[in-house]
Each structure stands twice: as structure tokens, then as C-alpha cells.
Amino acid sequence: MASSISITVDVDGVSYTDDVEPRLLLVQYLRERLGKTGTLIGCDTTNCGACTVHLDGVSVKSCTMFAVQADGHTVTTIEGMAQNGKLSPLQEAFHQCHALQCGFCTPGMIMQSASLLAENPHPTEDEIRDGLEGNLCRCTGYQNIVAAVKSVADGVEYGDSGVSATIEDTRTGALS
Amino acid sequence: MTTTTEAAGTGRAEVGKARLRKEDNHLITGRSRFTDNMVLPGMLHLALVRSPYAHARITAIDVSEALASPGVITVLTGADVAGEQGSLPNAWPITPDQKAPAHPAIAVDEVAFAGEVVACIVGRTAAAARDAVELVDVSYDELPVVLDLEEAATDAVLAHTSLESNRSATWVFDSGEAGTGKPIADALAGAEVLIERTFHQQRLIPAFMEPRSTVVDPTGEQIIMWSATQVPHILRLMLALTLGIPESKVRVIAPDVGGGFGGKLQVTPEEIITVLAARHTGKPCKYTETRSESLQAAHHGRAQVQRLRLSATREGIVTGLDVNLLADMGAYLGLVTSGVPILGAFMFNSIYKFPAYRFECTNVFTNKAWTDAYRGAGRPEATFAIERLMDELAVELGMDPLELREKNWIKHEEFPFTTVCGLEYDSGNYEAATAKALELFDYDGLRAEQAQRRAANDPVQLGIGISTFTEMCGLAPSRVLGALSYGAGGWEHAQVRVLPTGNIEVVTGSSAHGQGHETAWSQLVADKLGVPFENVEVLHGDTQISQRGLDTYGSRSLVVGGMAVLAAADKVIDKAKVVAAHLMEASEDDIEFSAGAFTVKGTDRSTSLGEIALATFAAHNLPDGFEPNLDSDATFDPVSFSFPHGTHLAAMEVDTETGAVHIRKYVCVDDIGVVVNPLIVEGQVHGGLAQGIAQALYEEAVYDDAGTLVTGSFVDYLVPSAPDLPHYITGRTETPSTTNQLGAKGVGEAGTIASTPAIVNGVLDAVRHLGVKDILMPCSPSRVWRALEEAKTAGTNTTGGVQ
Numbered sequence: 001m002a003s004s005i006s007i008t009v010d011v012d013g014v015s016y017t018d019d020v021e022p023r024l025l026l027v028q029y030l031r032e033r034l035g036k037t038g039t040l041i042g043c044d045t046t047n048c049g050a051c052t053v054h055l056d057g058v059s060v061k062s063c064t065m066f067a068v069q070a071d072g073h074t075v076t077t078i079e080g081m082a083q084n085g086k087l088s089p090l091q092e093a094f095h096q097c098h099a100l101q102c103g104f105c106t107p108g109m110i111m112q113s114a115s116l117l118a119e120n121p122h123p124t125e126d127e128i129r130d131g132l133e134g135n136l137c138r139c140t141g142y143q144n145i146v147a148a149v150k151s152v153a154d155g156v157e158y159g160d161s162g163v164s165a166t167i168e169d170t171r172t173g174a175l176s
Numbered sequence: 177m178t179t180t181t182e183a184a185g186t187g188r189a190e191v192g193k194a195r196l197r198k199e200d201n202h203l204i205t206g207r208s209r210f211t212d213n214m215v216l217p218g219m220l221h222l223a224l225v226r227s228p229y230a231h232a233r234i235t236a237i238d239v240s241e242a243l244a245s246p247g248v249i250t251v252l253t254g255a256d257v258a259g260e261q262g263s264l265p266n267a268w269p270i271t272p273d274q275k276a277p278a279h280p281a282i283a284v285d286e287v288a289f290a291g292e293v294v295a296c297i298v299g300r301t302a303a304a305a306r307d308a309v310e311l312v313d314v315s316y317d318e319l320p321v322v323l324d325l326e327e328a329a330t331d332a333v334l335a336h337t338s339l340e341s342n343r344s345a346t347w348v349f350d351s352g353e354a355g356t357g358k359p360i361a362d363a364l365a366g367a368e369v370l371i372e373r374t375f376h377q378q379r380l381i382p383a384f385m386e387p388r389s390t391v392v393d394p395t396g397e398q399i400i401m402w403s404a405t406q407v408p409h410i411l412r413l414m415l416a417l418t419l420g421i422p423e424s425k426v427r428v429i430a431p432d433v434g435g436g437f438g439g440k441l442q443v444t445p446e447e448i449i450t451v452l453a454a455r456h457t458g459k460p461c462k463y464t465e466t467r468s469e470s471l472q473a474a475h476h477g478r479a480q481v482q483r484l485r486l487s488a489t490r491e492g493i494v495t496g497l498d499v500n501l502l503a504d505m506g507a508y509l510g511l512v513t514s515g516v517p518i519l520g521a522f523m524f525n526s527i528y529k530f531p532a533y534r535f536e537c538t539n540v541f542t543n544k545a546w547t548d549a550y551r552g553a554g555r556p557e558a559t560f561a562i563e564r565l566m567d568e569l570a571v572e573l574g575m576d577p578l579e580l581r582e583k584n585w586i587k588h589e590e591f592p593f594t595t596v597c598g599l600e601y602d603s604g605n606y607e608a609a610t611a612k613a614l615e616l617f618d619y620d621g622l623r624a625e626q627a628q629r630r631a632a633n634d635p636v637q638l639g640i641g642i643s644t645f646t647e648m649c650g651l652a653p654s655r656v657l658g659a660l661s662y663g664a665g666g667w668e669h670a671q672v673r674v675l676p677t678g679n680i681e682v683v684t685g686s687s688a689h690g691q692g693h694e695t696a697w698s699q700l701v702a703d704k705l706g707v708p709f710e711n712v713e714v715l716h717g718d719t720q721i722s723q724r725g726l727d728t729y730g731s732r733s734l735v736v737g738g739m740a741v742l743a744a745a746d747k748v749i750d751k752a753k754v755v756a757a758h759l760m761e762a763s764e765d766d767i768e769f770s771a772g773a774f775t776v777k778g779t780d781r782s783t784s785l786g787e788i789a790l791a792t793f794a795a796h797n798l799p800d801g802f803e804p805n806l807d808s809d810a811t812f813d814p815v816s817f818s819f820p821h822g823t824h825l826a827a828m829e830v831d832t833e834t835g836a837v838h839i840r841k842y843v844c845v846d847d848i849g850v851v852v853n854p855l856i857v858e859g860q861v862h863g864g865l866a867q868g869i870a871q872a873l874y875e876e877a878v879y880d881d882a883g884t885l886v887t888g889s890f891v892d893y894l895v896p897s898a899p900d901l902p903h904y905i906t907g908r909t910e911t912p913s914t915t916n917q918l919g920a921k922g923v924g925e926a927g928t929i930a931s932t933p934a935i936v937n938g939v940l941d942a943v944r945h946l947g948v949k950d951i952l953m954p955c956s957p958s959r960v961w962r963a964l965e966e967a968k969t970a971g972t973n974t975t976g977g978v979q
Contacts, residue, residue, distance in 0.1 A: 038205070041212070045891050095200045098859050106203050136895050141864075141866035144859060
């Protein structure tokens, strides 16, 4: 195996310097070296999106990058999304809209959704669906994930408990 | 719109409320506890060497190079562990003469599918173990492979050299012989109309998002296993039986589990191998599969050929159904592999009043990954067949497919109704669900548009697909499982513990993997004991905490597991009443319990559950002989199944020039009885729909002629993504079950069961006037296009399916 290379990466606001094998994937670096296990591995072909993180603010699949490629860059993982104990709007929306069941795809979905909204703050439902094409979910059928992203785009404020009336309305009478 | 079901007079504050989930916080913040996140001190990592051949004899294995590889601790072959690995269990011998090959976790001398494990590398790191996989030199003598189910049934090529036939067992139900209906021969002979069809249920892969992962810690004399499993209790028992370890020395923990869909209802070779590796090294060991390994070697589902004959009168009254199935077991029998078609046997008559029915299924081995339960397990296959047949009959008779269904279904006033299979359906209202679905769908409007498009010869044609259904939930009354030769019962266990503060701990034998048990069970107990929702904690998924259980599958959690929780809570109330009477110096008969308060009838003397809990904890002043705790447990065995039902309608657009299929509108109305949490229910329906639609349009496990899985990654195995699926329009009707105290029926598989036939019926309805009579699933653009081309070539006389 080739010798190790020293990298310095800012992950969730902390600078880390580590010696890594050139073949080490970014996702493995995050999970195995930094203990950031919120980023998950669901496939080995860059299809499922469970490993999505932000590199300099843009979503990337961390199983498709080597750790050495992150040298000198800033990485944000799901663990860096909540600030000062307060959930990010997307995290709150995923909870409020019941946009997760088993929760395995959820970190990747949230990271991808954040990137999508940064690029297009007011997407249509179709644009949201297209923007999430690279993230697979087996539990939710996507409808509530789309509703969660839309609610953030629409600036929905959630109360302390219960489901926002706006989100209820998108549910097409299901709760009648 | 309301978020509360009608439960007037029941005093329910929580049941019916769209409570946000307690489970979410750690999952949305990345603090999840999936098995692969687990790191133990000194933990070793496994990588598995898998057979590239679908059928071969192992003649030699040379592990010397692998052993010399940096970071490799040891290598285990089948021969190394032959004496201790046992044979993986099949818990459902459907007939006394069922045949099955031995199934070692690591193959010893013969492999029977590509992906079967032939050696295990134990390394200091996952990378070190994986690096050495290629260094294991296995010599194989290739053997002939049999992959096609119908060919396998001829025994021309044997899937295992140790067997004399590929036929594992044949199971028959005949309503004439069972005395539950008329003889099928009479119905077929007297048929005014006979519909004969063959349907292919393609092989599907459960494709849970979390790959399977297992960590085993061989601490001291105990084996502690964390595993991504749906069935920790069953796994514990089976590990003990398979490996000869006392059950008391095995603890299984299912931490966060990233989806199952039946695919994690298994005792896997990988779990057994991880135990063997941990025992051999004395160190904690972890195995996490890659997605390719998961697709190749975790069990598959469906895989049936269904030959069907439906007899009816000219007026459209069905008189009989004859079902002849070949079911693909794959190479081995898993935990319930052989029973999956049997679960379907009871659902072919669906919601209809069939007077005569015969079912015969032959389970057949092939050189493919083994099959087992996958979302719905047998029931989606049955529902697909009957709903496709009803459409075919409607076409034959020139009748509206909904009108035909109405003529045959069980009327609301006819419940309870005993079916031709001998099952008693307790309640149902197919009229109400259908009426609501039609209203949400605009059936008449879409039929008018369909006629216009046909008249205009529009290149994009519109079809309307209908599927009505019922499913058999609440698996299962133990006596029924016994009658079907299943190896275990169908009860569930729960414990309700009252802490000194009055807070409640609920321990459930159901083991959740996304279903929201912690939230739903908290709602049940909050109502029952009159405590705040927030004051209830639900514990599950650890055999040392939840000591008894039969786990989660088959929509059994609420209607079996939830009922156990309620039964345990009832016992808490009974115990607390004794203390309340003592403390208030009243007769037990005079104590009333309501909304968390124990009151002496006709007085204002009252005490709360919390006060009684503290008094019981202190134990200073209790009735003579009263055991100082309020904790109670219950084991609930259902008296019957529950039978949710529904009506699904799909408007399908088919581009006749490209074969592309688009879901224009999807409406489903499901009746699952009383709903505990509508938010959770709706999510379950959405997810089920996605999986059922995926069978109709996208997914299929495909093997090449050598038995190599072609769809071996998510590049090829098409799990639909967000743009592939529509915005579902969902509704509900509520006909309470009469066989459990809550009136609940279960929801887990509803979407999956009903959507596949609705979509395929819709696709066919769009192109049937162009001469297409059937299209094999998944109805990919190329298959639809070819079906249209062949119909053009053949005039209107194409028959059967199109490859």
C-alpha cells in the first residue's frame, strides 16, 4: 500500500490533520477516523446518497471522493447541521412532516435537500423530486420528504408541537 | 380536516392523534446507532470470499497467501468450521416429506448459488480483510446450473447433487375436500366463461437501505450480538439451536435498524459466521456487507409462476378458482421460505365470495439466491393474480371492471363472513372504501378522457387500473400456525413497568425498524393509563431487556404486539386498584379507574396512578401479602387474523411510440380499522405504494445464463427514486376490527399489495384496444413498446406474456 499522505480538513467547524492512505474514501475518513457516524454507507456505486455531505457548501457523495481530495477544504456533515442545540430548518421539517421512517437515508436526504435549496430557494415539487434523484429511500415513498423540503422553501414556521397546518394541507385529505 | 379519529365515548386523547415521532431526533441529527456505527475495543473485521459460480464442487481451498497478507488474523473455511457451524434453520416444514439440502453458513464441498460464502477472512481492519479476499485460491469443478423455475421443476438438471429432485414439497388446499366450499372440478366443468392465464411474479430484492451488519462480542461465556435484524428474539433462539450454545448465553440486540421489508427476517450465514469468527479469535468481530453482496446474497422475494383458471357465469358471477403455482425457493430454504406461498394460498379469493377454490403449490430449488419473506410475503402475489383475472374476466364479458368486482365481493351486511379458505373475515366495508376512492379519483371524468384519447388515436393513451384487496394481518393465532406446520407460535409479549415517579416503561417483544413503535405504543399506554404521552418510554430490540418476543413482520406489531401492551396495562390497573382500595379504605369493588385517577364510587375520594406507584415503591402501607410493585406483563395470542382492505385506482399514461409509462394519478383508500397514529399510517402506506409500484414498473432481479446476478448493484437494480414516483392521494375509511379490543387491523403491507395490480391493470387498460393482452412485470418501456409492436404484427391476437 502506498504511504500515507497528510491532510488537513475542516469538518463541522473543527480543523483535523491526519495521515491517511491515498485510497481511503472520504466517507471512511469521516466515519472511521473522526467517528462521525451520522454519515452512512448504503451502496458501493454512488447511487443511494446515504453518504451525502457538503464540500465547501456543495453536496457531494462522500463515498465517491478520496479523503485526500478533501485536503484544504471544508466539510459539513449531518452532525454539523444543528447549531447551538437548535435543529436546522430542514431537520425540523423532516421531523414535522414525518419524512423519515427507518432514518437510514435521512442524513443524506437532509444534506442533499440543503444543497438543493441553496441552489434553488423556491423549487417546485418536480424540481425537488429531480433534485433528490440521487438519494434513495425505501420507507417513505418520498412524498413526505418532498413535503418537508417544500415547507422549508415556503418558509413554514413550526410550532412547539403538532403538524403545521400548511403541511397538513399538502397531504391531500389523507387525514380526513 | 381533523387529525383525530372518531372515537366518541372512548375517552381517547392519544389514539387517533397525529403525534410526531419520538424516534426522530437522533436520526435527523446523525446520532444514529446503526450496527455498522459500532466500534468495540480490539474489534476485528470480516470479509467474505464468495463463490463466483452458481453451482460447483469445491475441490481445494488454499488460504496461505491470504494468511500472509498484512493485517490478516485468520481465515476460516467450511472445513475449518464443519463441526460447529450447524445447518441454517428452516422453521416451516410445510409438509412432513419436505426435502431440503443442508445449508452450512460456509460451504463445505458444494456451492449452489453465486454469492455463497466459501471462506471468511478475519482482519485487523476492514480494508485488510477485504484486500485478502482475492488471495484465497479456491478450486472449483463447475456443475450444471438450473435457473429457470419451470425447467427446474422437470428435474432435468439438479440444483444440488445431494438431492434427487428439485421439488422440495407440494402443498394443496382444496375447498371441496376441506368442506369449506364446493369441488373445483364441478365449477370448471360447468363454467360458462373460463379465463386461463399464466402470470410471472418476477424475483425482487428487498433492498433495505441499511446493508446488513453484525457485531459479535464473545465476552466471557456470553455471546452478545448486535445485528441489523427484524427478529432479535427468533435470531437468539436460532443461534442457540444452530450453534449449540445455551440460549441463556446469547444476547441479541437490534439497535437502529435501517429498514427490513422482510429482508431482515432471517437467520443469515453472515450472522453465524461472525459468531464463529468471534469464537475462534476470542475478539469482537464485525461484518458489514457491501451493497453488491446484499443484492447477491441477502434473500430475495416473490419469484413464482402462477397458472390460473377462473370460472364464471355470463352474468359475471365467479364460480371457482383453480391455482397452480411453482414457487422458486432459490438454492436453500431460509427461515420461512417454504411457507411464503402458503400465506398467499389464503388470499387468492381476496374480497370475493368464491364458492369453489383449489390451490396447489410446488416449491422448487434453483441455483439462485434463496427466497423468503418480502413485503407482503405471498399475499401481494395472490392479490396480483386475482385482480388481474378479474380485469380479464371483465374484458371477456364486456363489463366495467368495478361493476364486476361489486357483483362478487362480500357485502358489508354479510360480515362476519367465512371464506372459501375457511377464514372468518370479521368486518369490512368494501362499498365505502370504493365509493371514497372513486370520489377522490374522478373515475367518470378520467373514463371520458380515456374515450377521447382513444377516439383521437392520441399517441399517449390513458388507462385506468383498479385493485381491490384485503390482506391477512396480525400474524398469527398460534393454533393456526400450528395447523400449518410452522415451527413457532404467533403470540407477542409486553411488559408495563410503573416507576416510582409514576412514569411508565413499556417493554415490547415487537422490534421496530422504522415503524414508529415507540410513538404508537406510548399513545396506547397514555390513553390506557391516563398518563402523559411524554411520560412513557418504550424499550425494545434487546433480548436482555425484552425477554420474550416474536418480533416484527407481517403487520403484526400493533394488532398482536400492541394488544399485548394493552393487556399488560390492564393488569397494572387491576393491581393498582387493590392498593387504591387499601389506601382509601374502600372496597375494591367500589374503585373506579378513569384517566389516571382511582376514585371511590359516589365520593370525591381519589388517588392517582403516580401516588399509588410511589406508595407501592415505599411499600410502607400495602395490603397484606401484596407484592410491592405494579409491574405487569402479558402474552397475547390473537384469536384471529385481522383483515384490512381497500380500493386503489391508478390513471396510467402510456406513450405508444416509446413504451414509456407515466403514473398520472394514484388514489388509494385503505381501511385498516381504528388508527392509532394517522401520520405513521400514512407514511407506511406511501412506502408500501412505492414498493408495489416498483414491482409493476421497475424492479427485477435478473441472472445471466451462468447464474450470475446481472442486477448486482443499484446501477442495475432499479429502486425508484423521487422523480419516478407520483404524489399519492390517500384516503381512509374506518371499519373497526371486532377481534381485538382496539379495533385495529394493521397497515404495513397495504400499499404494496394493492398497487402492483392497480398499475399493471392500468397499463393494460391503456393499450388493450391496440391488441396487447399482457405484459410481463416490470412493465419497462422496452417491454411495453415490444408488446405494442408484437400486437401490431399479430393483429389483435397476441397471447400470453411478452418477454
